[in-house]
Amino acid sequence: MPASSKTQPRYKRVLLKLSGEALMGEHEFGIDPKVLDRMALEIGALIGIGVQVGLVIGGGNLFRGAALNAAGMDRVTGDHMGMLATVMNGLAMRDALERSNIRTRVMSAIPMSGIVEHYDRRRAVRDLKDGDVVIFCAGTGNPFFTTDSAACLRGIEIEADAVLKATKVDGVYSADPMTDPSAVKYDRLTYDEVLDKKLGVMDLTAICLARDHGMPLRVFNMTAPGVLTRIVTGEPEGTLVE
Ligand SMILES: Nc1ncnc2c1ncn2[C@@H]1O[C@H](COP(=O)(O)OP(=O)(O)O)[C@@H](O)[C@H]1O
Numbered sequence: 028m029p030a031s032s033k034t035q036p037r038y039k040r041v042l043l044k045l046s047g048e049a050l051m052g053e054h055e056f057g058i059d060p061k062v063l064d065r066m067a068l069e070i071g072a073l074i075g076i077g078v079q080v081g082l083v084i085g086g087g088n089l090f091r092g093a094a095l096n097a098a099g100m101d102r103v104t105g106d107h108m109g110m111l112a113t114v115m116n117g118l119a120m121r122d123a124l125e126r127s128n129i130r131t132r133v134m135s136a137i138p139m140s141g142i143v144e145h146y147d148r149r150r151a152v153r154d155l156k157d158g159d160v161v162i163f164c165a166g167t168g169n170p171f172f173t174t175d176s177a178a179c180l181r182g183i184e185i186e187a188d189a190v191l192k193a194t195k196v197d198g199v200y201s202a203d204p205m206t207d208p209s210a211v212k213y214d215r216l217t218y219d220e221v222l223d224k225k226l227g228v229m230d231l232t233a234i235c236l237a238r239d240h241g242m243p244l245r246v247f248n249m250t251a252p253g254v255l256t257r258i259v260t261g262e263p264e265g266t267l268v269e
């Protein structure tokens with residue numbers, strides 16, 4: 028997508044976190060190719076204005092360790108399945124990006140020779156500098172973590188300017204807006220406010236990691252067209268936690 032010559036990004040490098048559920052679109056499970064294509068268009072617009080994009084994708088549209096565990100499966104096995112689900116989502120996202128002529132690399136925290144590259148921070152930074160999208164899969168590579176924690180971890184490692192968390196709601200609210208219609212949206216919060224008020228939009232490990240390393244987080248809804256470009260050019264969107 029051609030970028031306006033007036034479009035001046037305030038972020039040079041971002042780590043975008045897409046939840047697995049965001050890939051489902053209207054479906055109840057799996058991946059909606061139309062959603063992938065729309066996201067590829069949004070990400071392509073960022074690349075077009077010179078923003079470097081790292082991507083962490085969740086797996087909740089396929090498997091979550093905690094849910095499998097609740098159904099009787101061993102938790103670590105369930106988490107391994109969840110991490111493998113993020114690799115499948117990463118492959119699907121790469122396919123959509125490459126069909127949009129956006130060069131893309133997929134790196135996995137768990138070695139998977141012949142399918143994706145193994146995660147290598149220095150290589151990832153080189154690829155980002157070359158203008159490739161780098162998709163970080165398999166979360167942190169460890170059970171009992173989430174892909175939100177993986178997003179903060181990778182964001183800190185690659186020295187992103189911000190972690191952008193795309194989700195179903197349009198920011199952080201005083202309570203879960205999916206269940207409490209009286210919840211009020213915040214424009215800005217500190218990490219400690221999120222922790223003290225127990226605002227459940229991201230897990231505590233992820234928030235603590237971001238706080239300890241001063242990584243700004245922006246929580247926003249990905250369904251509005253042009254939202255990523257608005258965020259990187261500094262327009263108010265969603266909730267900023269810093
Ligand atoms: N205080 C809150 N503000 C915003 N969203 C919240 C809050 N508490 C809980 N949530 C929930 O957190 C979800 C965002 O997390 P996300 O990781 O995208 O979903 P999931 O955990 O289902 O994969 C939202 O869809 C929302 O329902």
Ligand SMILES: O=c1ccn([C@@H]2O[C@H](COP(=O)(O)OP(=O)(O)O)[C@@H](O)[C@H]2O)c(=O)[nH]1
Pocket residue numbers: 045046047048084085086087088090091092093105106107108109110112113165166167168169170171172173174175177
């Ligand atoms: O570092 C990680 C990241 C993810 N997971 C597993 O992968 C699943 C999918 O990730 P997540 O729930 O974070 O996906 P999202 O909610 O973003 O779709 C999780 O439920 C965990 O079972 C894990 O074990 N370690």
